[in-house]
Amino acid sequence: MLEYVLVIYIKDHPNYIGNFESCADATKYIQQCYFNTVMPSDYYVSCQHQDYLFLPKGFVAIYPEDCSKD
Numbered sequence: 161m162l163e164y165v166l167v168i169y170i171k172d173h174p175n176y177i178g179n180f181e182s183c184a185d186a187t188k189y190i191q192q193c194y195f196n197t198v199m200p201s202d203y204y205v206s207c208q209h210q211d212y213l214f215l216p217k218g219f220v221a222i223y224p225e226d227c228s229k230d
Contacts (some may be wrong), residue, residue, distance in 0.1 A: 162179040162181050163209055163211070164183050164185075164207050165178075165210050165213055165215075166183075166186040166190070166205060166206070168206075169203060169206065171202055177189070177222075177224065179221040180207075180223075183207035186207045192227060193226075
C-alpha cells in the first residue's frame with residue numbers, strides 16, 4: 161500500500177509530492193526527479209506515514225511513478 165506521504169520543502173515552502181510505498185521509494189524519486197532541478201541546499205524532504213499526519217478534509221493522494229509530466 162502507498163501510505164507514506166512525501167513533502168519537499170523548497171526554501172521553507174512545503175509542496176506535497178505524493179504517496180509512496182516506503183520512504184526509501186520516496187527518497188529515490190526525489191533523487192531522480194528533483195536533484196537536477198533544485199540545489200540540494202535549497203530543499204529538504206519529509207516522509208511520514210499518513211496515519212501520523214493530520215491530512216486536510218477531502219485530501220486526494222497522488223501516486224507518482226516517474227518524473228514524466230504525461
